Amino acid sequence: MKLTRLTSLAAGSMALALVASACSSSATTAPAGAPASAAAPASAAASAAASAAASAAGGAASAYTGPTDAGTAKGKTIAIISKGEQHQFWQAVKKGALDEAAKLGVTATYQGPATESEIDKQLTMLQTALSNNPAAVCFAALDSKAAGALLQQAKDANIPVIGFDSGVDSTIPVTTVATDNTAAAAVAADHMASLIGNAGTVGVVVHDQTSQTGITRRDGFLAQMAAKYPNIKVLPPQYGAGDAVKSADIAKAMMTANPDLKGFFGANEGSIKGVLNALKETGNEGKIVAIGYDSGQQQIDAITSGVEAGAITQNPIGIGAKCVDAAIDAINGKTLPKTIDTGFSWFDKTNINNPEIQAVLYK
């Protein structure tokens, strides 16, 4: 009697795992080409000067300069809804935004959900912010499609919406202040390729599949590898939700399954922290190339010591400041470019102490 139940539990587990194995054989690769999003117009709309300058060193920021005076926006409130407080990146964005607001004499409120998977909570925050009738709203969408109705509500109330960090899949935002993540991830791919001799297996740990940054960084990396480095095999991306412990376990499993793995790309700070922890726990520091994104104390230490080959840094303070600038311009009725590229840089041991790099790093 008990034996049949035992075998049924075992059979059930095996059947499930078999079904899942069969399903996994279908393509899990990312969609080819960058998805139609705010990021795509960014790469197209970036001025010729910017694309010429985009090299292994980084991507130049667009030519937009903010206002020197708040004009009619003085004393008004700008509501900023970010993606959360989970990573230090957002603290730097917050500093940039609040400092710029204070400098120009506008009031800015800054909030975000506890984690970057709380899409619904972020929408609730946006709803509440709109109900308080701000002069403008800056919004970093956790899910680029989910906020449609609320954005329409803002438009109907004549509240300009400025997208930042992750674009919104909509025509409503008057501009998007962001990094060209697709180009940045491609630069990361270039560096990875040259560090592993243009051949070998590489793993990618991403934070999520729903936000623009998750999608564009993953796709940018994969597309560049597919286009320029046919001898590099990129494993199907794994998602760790930006949790350093989960990302570490995932990275270790990838190393187990691929003993000849030569490099890891972590698409955000939490992901690369997990990769670094995994390398440390398995004694593979220095044996597997690690390339990350953003900064934070752990990455700065790892790059300085050489455990991490390098990373892409955005300009979080610039993102915060420019989105407040754009909001003020929008309130004053100025037309804005469709995207404001805040630029990115590749940094490693050789240039980490340069002042322009130090200015955009955060701890």
Next chain:
Amino acid sequence: MQTTSAPARSRAQSLLAGESIQRLLALAALVILLVFFSIVVPHFASTNNYIDILTATAVNGVLATGVTFVIITGGIDLSVGTGMTFTSVVMGIVSVNMGLPLPLGLLAALAAGALVGVINGALIAKAKLPPFIATLGMLYVTLGMAQVISDVHPIYFEGTQPSFQQFFMAKPVAGIPNIVWVMLGGAAIAWILLNKTILGRYTFALGSNEEATRLSGVNVDRWKIIIYAVDGLFIGLAGIVIASRMNSAQPGLGMGYELDAIAAAVIGGNSLSGGEGSVVGTIIGAFLISTLRIGLSVAGIPDQWKSVITGLVVIGAVWLDILRRRSRA
């Protein structure tokens, strides 16, 4: 003279047999899963991978051990995940920001966990909140407090307390990190508490029949608080373990860890209605979850399917447990 000893022994024996069978079921499922993955998935059957599974189970194993106490009383604790984050931040503040010696930091983590537990227990026992609601509220409180006291900033141990990670992640025995021994040691202490002390007896009694326990003169309120405090000590221990893995206190993570802890306890045969269960089962359940996740990861199964399969296994395990109970009754 009537001898009641013979029938009493057979009743005890059959009770034990029932409990043991559930634990054996979970253990057998774990073994079958390990064998299955070892055969079917390339590279799974390696010492390093097995050690990875042990390492990945450490945090959840400690959390699940703590939550076992509470589940046996018929209660629940949703605050274990964020509570763990809170205790790791407290430890960071004491050992790094305040620069006090590491042992004080470890004690502070345990104390912070016990504090969370006492508050939970008091809300449930004295304010009469349902455990679900009380611990749900504390989930948010501890999540927020961790961010408040850390100013939403990770606290790194490397600079001031390098021996912290060195000790907990060292591998002196069989190449297995010390955090695994910490987890097993914690489980052993929990087993002793549950099976050899009056705390354990009352834990089971509260779960079987709280009213009868109260009527037999036991101070149910006080013992509930103590039991949730014990759960809290394990939350503190989990905070230490996870901080050592990342060599930092990260105020952003933690939410969601309570689900894995409860799933581990349930898969291991702890009934959510209380009154029966075991720490051995919980640890087996925790290993089962890690084995499943890592096996599927090494097999290259996409994330989405990993979640589905884990959920189905939880459902299957509980369903089997219900069937077993029904046949025994």
